[in-house]
Amino acid sequence: MSIQVKSVYHQVGPLTSFPPGVxxxxxxxxxxxxxxxxxxxxxxxxxxxxxxxxGGPLAEAIVSGHYIYCPLRxxxxxxxxxxVQEPDTGQAQVYAxxxxxxxxxxxxxx
Amino acid sequence: xxxxQADWEVILMTGTDNKRRKLxxxxxxxxxxxxxxxxxxxxxxxxxxxxxxxPYPNYNRIQLSYVxxxxxxxxxxxxxxxxxxxxxxxxLHTGTKIERIDTAAKKIYTEGGDAADYDVLIxxxxxxxxxxxxxxxxxxxxxxxxxxxxxxxxxxxxGRVKQAAVIGGGLLGLExxxxxxxxxxxxxVIHLMDTLMERQLDDTAAGMLKAxxxxxxxxxxxxxxxxxxxxxxxxxxxxxxxxxxxxxxxxVMSAGIIPNTAxxxxxxxxxGRGIKVNDYMLTSAPDVYAVGECCEHRGVCYGLVAxxxxxxxxxxxxxxxxxxxxxxxxxVSTKLxxxxxxxxxxxxxxxxxxxxxxxxxxxxxGIYKKVLLREKKIVGAVMYGDVxxxxxxxxxxxxxxxxxxxxxxxxxxxxxxxxxxxxxxxxSAVQGMADEEIVCGCNGVTKGDIVRVxxxxxxxxxxxxxxxxxxxxxxxxxxxLVEQLLQFVLGSExxxxxxxxxxxxxxxxCSREEIVAAIQEKHLTSVKEVMMVLGWQQPDGCSKCRPxxxxxxxxAWPSEYEDDRNSRFVNERLHANxxxxxxxxxxxxxxGGVTTSEQLRQIADAxxxxxxxxxxxxxxxxxxxxxxxxxxxxxxxAELGMPSGYGYAKALRTVKTCVGxxxxxxxxxxxxxxxxxxEQKFERLWMPAKFKMAVNGCPRNCAESGTKDxxxxxxxxxxxxxxxxxxGIKMKEAELLxxxxxxxxxxxxxxxxxxxxxxxxxxxxRTSDWLERIGLEQVRKFVIEDMDNRKALIDRVETxxxxxxxxxxxxxxxxxxxxxxxxxxxxxQD
Numbered sequence: 036m037s038i039q040v041k042s043v044y045h046q047v048g049p050l051t052s053f054p055p056g057v058x059x060x061x062x063x064x065x066x067x068x069x070x071x072x073x074x075x076x077x078x079x080x081x082x083x084x085x086x087x088x089x090g091g092p093l094a095e096a097i098v099s100g101h102y103i104y105c106p107l108r109x110x111x112x113x114x115x116x117x118x119v120q121e122p123d124t125g126q127a128q129v130y131a132x133x134x135x136x137x138x139x140x141x142x143x144x145x
Numbered sequence: 146x147x148x149x150q151a152d153w154e155v156i157l158m159t160g161t162d163n164k165r166r167k168l169x170x171x172x173x174x175x176x177x178x179x180x181x182x183x184x185x186x187x188x189x190x191x192x193x194x195x196x197x198x199x200p201y202p203n204y205n206r207i208q209l210s211y212v213x214x215x216x217x218x219x220x221x222x223x224x225x226x227x228x229x230x231x232x233x234x235x236x237l238h239t240g241t242k243i244e245r246i247d248t249a250a251k252k253i254y255t256e257g258g259d260a261a262d263y264d265v266l267i268x269x270x271x272x273x274x275x276x277x278x279x280x281x282x283x284x285x286x287x288x289x290x291x292x293x294x295x296x297x298x299x300x301x302x303x304g305r306v307k308q309a310a311v312i313g314g315g316l317l318g319l320e321x322x323x324x325x326x327x328x329x330x331x332x333x334v335i336h337l338m339d340t341l342m343e344r345q346l347d348d349t350a351a352g353m354l355k356a357x358x359x360x361x362x363x364x365x366x367x368x369x370x371x372x373x374x375x376x377x378x379x380x381x382x383x384x385x386x387x388x389x390x391x392x393x394x395x396x397v398m399s400a401g402i403i404p405n406t407a408x409x410x411x412x413x414x415x416x417g418r419g420i421k422v423n424d425y426m427l428t429s430a431p432d433v434y435a436v437g438e439c440c441e442h443r444g445v446c447y448g449l450v451a452x453x454x455x456x457x458x459x460x461x462x463x464x465x466x467x468x469x470x471x472x473x474x475x476x477v478s479t480k481l482x483x484x485x486x487x488x489x490x491x492x493x494x495x496x497x498x499x500x501x502x503x504x505x506x507x508x509x510x511g512i513y514k515k516v517l518l519r520e521k522k523i524v525g526a527v528m529y530g531d532v533x534x535x536x537x538x539x540x541x542x543x544x545x546x547x548x549x550x551x552x553x554x555x556x557x558x559x560x561x562x563x564x565x566x567x568x569x570x571x572x573s574a575v576q577g578m579a580d581e582e583i584v585c586g587c588n589g590v591t592k593g594d595i596v597r598v599x600x601x602x603x604x605x606x607x608x609x610x611x612x613x614x615x616x617x618x619x620x621x622x623x624x625x626l627v628e629q630l631l632q633f634v635l636g637s638e639x640x641x642x643x644x645x646x647x648x649x650x651x652x653x654x655c656s657r658e659e660i661v662a663a664i665q666e667k668h669l670t671s672v673k674e675v676m677m678v679l680g681w682q683q684p685d686g687c688s689k690c691r692p693x694x695x696x697x698x699x700x701a702w703p704s705e706y707e708d709d710r711n712s713r714f715v716n717e718r719l720h721a722n723x724x725x726x727x728x729x730x731x732x733x734x735x736x737g738g739v740t741t742s743e744q745l746r747q748i749a750d751a752x753x754x755x756x757x758x759x760x761x762x763x764x765x766x767x768x769x770x771x772x773x774x775x776x777x778x779x780x781x782x783a784e785l786g787m788p789s790g791y792g793y794a795k796a797l798r799t800v801k802t803c804v805g806x807x808x809x810x811x812x813x814x815x816x817x818x819x820x821x822x823x824e825q826k827f828e829r830l831w832m833p834a835k836f837k838m839a840v841n842g843c844p845r846n847c848a849e850s851g852t853k854d855x856x857x858x859x860x861x862x863x864x865x866x867x868x869x870x871x872x873g874i875k876m877k878e879a880e881l882l883x884x885x886x887x888x889x890x891x892x893x894x895x896x897x898x899x900x901x902x903x904x905x906x907x908x909x910x911r912t913s914d915w916l917e918r919i920g921l922e923q924v925r926k927f928v929i930e931d932m933d934n935r936k937a938l939i940d941r942v943e944t945x946x947x948x949x950x951x952x953x954x955x956x957x958x959x960x961x962x963x964x965x966x967x968x969x970x971x972x973x974q975d
Contacts, residue, residue, distance in 0.1 A: 047972055054965045056711040057718075060775075064974025074685060092727040094969075095715035095775075097688045104688035106715040106723055111687070143974070 044133065044140040053078060053139060058094040058103065066143045068130060069094035071114055073101060078132045079114035080141045086110065086117075086125030093127065165192040168464070169253060169263040171243045171408065173197025175206055176437025176453040177269030178225055179589070183461035185233055190465075194236040194261060196243050196253075199292055202227050207450055207587060212296045213324030217668060219293055246412035248430035265432050265464050268420060270405035272438040272448065274398050277312065281374030287396045290321040299395065303328035306394035310334075310383055312371055314341040316481060318399035319358065325397070326362045333364040333391060335371055335383065337400070345479045345490040349506060350513055350529040354481075354488055357511075366391070402448050404439045419446040424471030426460040436460050443474055451475060451586040476543040480535065480622040487532040492542035493517050493525030500524070503548075505557060516556060521548050536584075536626040540577070575629045584630070585616035585623045595627060599634045603923060607631070608658045649908070650689035652681045657907045660694070664701045672698065672709050688714075693908035696795070699831055700903050703945035710966075716793035719966060720952045721778050724771065728758070729778060731770040732792030733785050734828065737802045737820035737840075738766030744787070751784040765799035765837065767792065779963050782953040789953045791828065795909070797836050800824040801849065805842030805859070814859025816842035819888065823857075823895060829949040830899065830942070833906030833915070851878050854912040855895060864891045868898060868924070869916030877913040880921050883929050897928045897935045900942035 045063050053059050053072040060083055061068045069083040069092065085091050085105045093112070096103035102120070103112050111120040117127035131142040168184070168191035170177045181193060197203075203225040211217040230237040242256040246266065254260050274289025276282050286302065288295050299321070302309070307330060311322045314336030325332040334341075340351035341358075355365060370386040374396060382392045404419035415421045415429035419441030426434045426442075437453045438446065447453070452475035462469035478491035494517070496502050501518040512530035516523060516538070523546050526538040534556055540546070578584075580593035598604045598613050607627050611617045617624045631639045648654040653676075655663075660675065669675045672694045676686055686694070691712035698706045716722050721729035733748065748768055752760050758772025767790050773781055782789070791798060802820035806812030820840035827838075839848040840857045850856025852872030856879050858865045863886040870879025882898065885891045901924060906915045916924065927934050956962045 045972055045974065048970050052964070052970065057965065060969035062969060062971040064972075066974070070970075089725065091725055095719070095723060097691060097714065098711065099687055099691065100683060100685035102687075107725065109688055145974070 041145045042131075042142045043145050044131075044142045046135075046138050046140050049138050050078070050134060051137075056098050058096055058098065060092070060094040061141070063141065063143050066130075068141065068143075069096070070132075070139070070141070071096075071098055071103060073098065073114065075101075077101070078134060078139055080130040080132050081112070081114065081117055082128035082130070084127070086112070086119050086127050087123075166190055166264040167262055168193045168265045168267070169261060170195045170267045170269060171253070172267075172269035172271055172405075172437075172439070173199065173201075173203055173237070173239065174269060174271050174437065175203065175224065175450065176271065176439075176457060177267055178203040179454060180267060180269070180436055180457040180461050181233075181235065182225075182589075183457055184465055187461060187465035187467055191265070193234070194238070195230070196238045196241045196255070198240065198242050199294075200240045201293060202230065202237065202239070204293065205587065206292070209290070209293070209296050210320040210324050211667075212293070213299055213321065214327040215300075217666070221668065243408060244411075246408065246414070246430075246433065248412060248414065248433060251432065263432075266434065267460070267464075268409060268414075268428070268433065268435040268439060269437045270408060270439045272402040272404045272446075275401040275403050276398050277371060277400060279371060279373055281376065281380070282398070284374050284376050284380040285378055286376070286380035286394060287374055287398065290317055290397050290399050291402070295397075299325060299397070300328065302395040303330050307331055308333075308391075308393045309395040309397065310391055310393035311397045311399060312383075313398065313400035314338070314365070314367075315344065315399065315401070316342060316479060317402075318397070319354075319363075319481065321397050321399055322363045323358070323361065325395075330395070331364075332362075333366060333393070335366045335369050335385070335391070337368070337370055339368045341365075341367075342479075342481075342488075345494060345527075346488065346529075347494050347496065347515065347527050349515075350488060350490070350527045353511065353513055353529045354486065357486055402438065404441065404446050406439060409435070409439075417441050417444070424459075424473060425463045425469075426456055426472065427463075434460055434464065442472065445474060447475060447477065449477055449479065452477065454583065454586055454589060476539075478535070478539045478542070480532070487528075487530060489526070489528045489532040489535045489538075491526050491535075491539050492523075494527045503553070503557065514556070516548070518548050522546070523548055533625050536575070536623070536629065575626060575633050584626050585614075587622075588615035590614045590616040592630065595630050596634055599631060602926075603920070605631065605635060605639065606658055608662045611662070649693055650687055652676075652683040652686050652690050653679060655679050657693075657697070661697050661701065664697055670698065670702055670706055672712050686712075692717075696831060696833065696908050700945075703941075703948050717795070719775065719778065720789055720793065720956065721773070721775075722793035726772075728772045728774060730792070731757075731773050731778065731781055731785075732763065732767050732790040733787035734790040734824075735767050735787075736824045737800055737817050739802075739817060739821065740768075747785060747787075751781050754784060755781045763792065763799075765792075766801050767799055776967050776969060779953075779957050779967055783957050788828075788951040795832050795834050795836075796830055797824065797827045797832070797838065799837065801837070801839040801853070803841050803843075803845075803847035805840075809842060811845060812842035812859075813861045814842045814864065816840040816848065816857075816859055819857065819859075819864075819891070820848075822888075823892065826892065826946070827895070827899060829951070830903075830946060832899070832903055834909050834911045836899070836902075836912070852876070853879060855898060857891065857895075862886060864888075866891070866894060866898075869912045869921075871911055871913035873911075875913060880916065882921070882925060893935065893939055894928060896942045897938040898924070900938040900945075901928050903942070903945075904938075 047061050055072045059070045061070045067083040068080045070080045072078045083092050083094050085093055087108050087110055091107040095106040101114055103114055110123045112127055117129040119125040133140050173195050202223055205222040205224050208222040243253050244256050245254045251263055252260050274291050288298050309325045309330040309332045311318045311334045314334050322332045322334045340348050341355050371383050372386050373384040374380055375382040380396050382390050384390050406416040406420050409420040410416050420428055420435040420439055422428055422435050422440045422442050426436050428435050436456050438448055455475050456472055459469050459472040481488045504515040506513045515527045517525040523541045578592045582592050584590055584592050594614050604610050610627055617627055675694050695709045695712040710718050752770050755773055755777045757770040761769045763769050800820040800823050802816045805816030807817055836854045838855045839850045839853045841848045841850055842859045844858055850858050850867050852870045856867040865884050866882045867879035868882045871877040
């Protein structure tokens with residue numbers, strides 16, 4: 036038996052409030068996210084918590100290509116799937132994003 | 146130049162000879178001005194006047210292709226600034242055309258009707274592009290590729306129109322075409338012959354060259370004769386002999402050059418294809434000489450730079466009255482200046498029945514090498530792909546060297562018949578050179594000059610040599626030769642250095658030196674641009690190279706580079722120090738560690754208001770407020786009303802001071818005053834790594850100079866300056882750089898030292914490691930001993946300092962920065 040978790044898209048603001056090439060901290064209720072608008076225009080949302088066991092935020096990462104570099108320990112993370120690149124390991128939680136009418140919508144569990 | 150000395154010489158001259166002889170140069174280009182430079186080294190007996198048609202001082206014509214592709218500005222290629230003419234007492238008339246020479250009365254007349262006398266006249270009017278005598282050749286948009294105006298016309302056209310045609314597939318035509326492609330134009334080269342550069346290359350090399358250029362985006366129409374330029378007043382295309390047409394809104398004629406002889410001809414001086422000169426560059430008129438592309442010597446007109454220097458040397462000695470061997474003609478070698486393409490030829494290049502032909506041709510590696518012998522004597526060579534042997538072959542062809550088994554082994558790889566070699570750093574080409582032989586023809590740098598800087602200044606890379614001597618700076622053709630000199634002088638030491646070389650991060654194989662050189666030479670001004678031009682493997686870079694590039698760019702172009710905030714680590718991006726829980730620490734600036742009760746009250750209030758989790762005195766004598774939320778940072782800064790203390794940055798952290806002679810009974814110097822002064826002067830300056838200072842009032846050293854990047858210890862007579870200390874991961878005691886007496890000199894030396902570190906340090910390299918790498922002696926030489934260099938370093942650090950402002954204030958005042966970098970978005974979840 037599985038537990039159904041309902042997910043809902045939340046409008047978090049116009050695209051213009053997400054400057055490209057740098058992360059933005061977004062809180063949706065109790066969910067803390069780091070949202071990145073990449074140089075190619077794509078917008079990605081990850082849980083604002085590095086997969087590193089010692090923790091820390093991700094929103095202040097350096098953004099390059101489709102990778103971000105964790106601000107505290109320089110883990111290289113693919114924003115598309117949250118996977119930490121070698122030689123480190125781990126995976127950050129990724130949230131679905133869609134752009135509608137110039138606004139960013141992010142899907143989080145209800 | 147020392148102005149007093151100049152006066153002395155004038156007085157001496159006029160004392161012995163009341164009337165200095167008048168030397169007039171017509172043509173303000175590389176050939177003529179080079180003669181003047183050489184004359185000035187030999188004698189001071191001339192009063193010199195220069196007339197040039199172009200509105201610029203002497204510039205490096207061979208670098209026009211760099212101006213075209215945008216990697217250099219016109220200023221960058223100026224060889225002699227107007228100040229140079231002034232300093233040497235030369236009267237310069239730019240934009241002035243000479244119409245006639247009266248060789249009997251020894252007078253020249255300008256277009257404007259002015260006249261001037263000469264005792265000695267040099268004609269160096271150069272050459273002009275050969276414009277095909279076809280209908281429409283005078284239309285707007287048809288240009289040559291000879292001067293700055295042509296370059297500007299091309300750059301302008303590239304912004305307005307799309308298609309360009311270059312008539313002529315020779316050296317200059319191909320360089321122009323490459324430049325136009327780089328400017329984004331669709332470019333076709335129309336060449337009369339079936340192979341490119343047919344006057345320098347054989348069919349095989351020309352074929353390889355064409356294939357590579359096609360890959361780089363140039364289109365070709367070979368064996369095609371242009372018969373008409375189409376269009377109204379402006380060009381719209383070309384028609385060819387076979388009736389076909391090509392659309393083009395810009396046409397570059399580079400089907401050859403014609404010596405500028407009109408002036409000589411009009412003045413009754415004997416001309417052929419060029420102005421005829423004898424072996425001492427004398428024309429048919431008495432005391433009238435000609436040099437460079439405008440002259441014809443033994444039936445030959447040269448269109449390349451090396452012969453100009455050889456002719457100039459003979460001419461300068463002749464008019465200075467110094468004995469010289471006659472000029473007997475130049476053996477010409479050619480290198481194409483298109484990046485990524487190495488092609489070379491010297492002497493004879495087409496096989497003839499009486500030649501012995503030695504060749505290797507390897508299509509897989511893209512290498513072709515051919516040497517032509519006549520009765521075992523080397524008479525010509527052509528190479529493509531690997532041109533490391535170019536200097537050796539140039540010399541062998543010039544001297545008519547004999548082929549030997551040993552030489553064969555060297556050129557073609559151990560006599561096995563396989564294409565060995567390739568390593569490229571064979572010292573033998575340079576071993577046989579005389580010290581005064583020119584290595585860099587563009588900048589007149591000799592073998593002796595280069596060997597000296599390697600031996601005496603300890604230089605060990607091509608870039609360092611370029612910076613010091615100018616060799617390889619212009620066309621870059623002599624780079625293999627400079628590498629061989631390094632190998633020759635340093636032996637295996639150089640090889641080791643080369644082999645351990647690796648890129649600054651996984652994205653590139655370029656070293657710091659190569660990156661900084663490219664930034665400076667190609668005038669790169671953004672992180673993106675550096676990555677593109679230097680071919681980054683990961684196109685957007687990584688967390689290692691981006692902050693490094695951002696630093697190097699800011700260091701190289703302090704006034705024009707716009708800092709790339711997103712290429713900085715979080716701390717320097719947000720101007721606060723991120724802590725493990727995602728909060729930040731705030732350290733306001735307290736110059737010299739001196740504060741006031743009022744300041745402390747302000748700090749206490751701010752700490753309370755924004756809930757600082759801890760208030761801590763730092764190791765650098767500052768106060769740190771820990772546990773501040775990101776979105777509160779701008780507000781707490783405003784509340785504090787103090788500038789950023791940079792406790793997070795690769796910059797000057799603090800100047801730690803002791804009490805000094807203001808209070809301390811042992812104090813001999815005002816360490817607090819000096820510490821505050823130094824901190825106020827050098828705060829905010831970006832450095833390769835964090836930078837800590839200390840100033841002590843006496844040798845008891847309470848502020849611990851021994852573990853600082855720059856530590857100062859006062860004594861009764863002045864100050865001692867210690868550098869390269871480190872109290873961190875790798876404990877290292879600072880070394881004594883120098884002792885100084887005055888406060889002013891102390892500040893100067895601090896500035897010069899800091900700037901030298903800024904310019905030569907690897908990103909993230911602390912002074913302790915840097916000093917170990919560079920050596921204290923080298924630092925002492927550049928910062929202390931060489932006063933000119935010290936002065937230049939200070940000038941540059943002042944320029945950098947002039948750009949800086951408090952980053953906290955900037956953020957407080959910018960709503961955009963506050964929104965983009967400090968505000969989080971919060972939405973409720975229903």
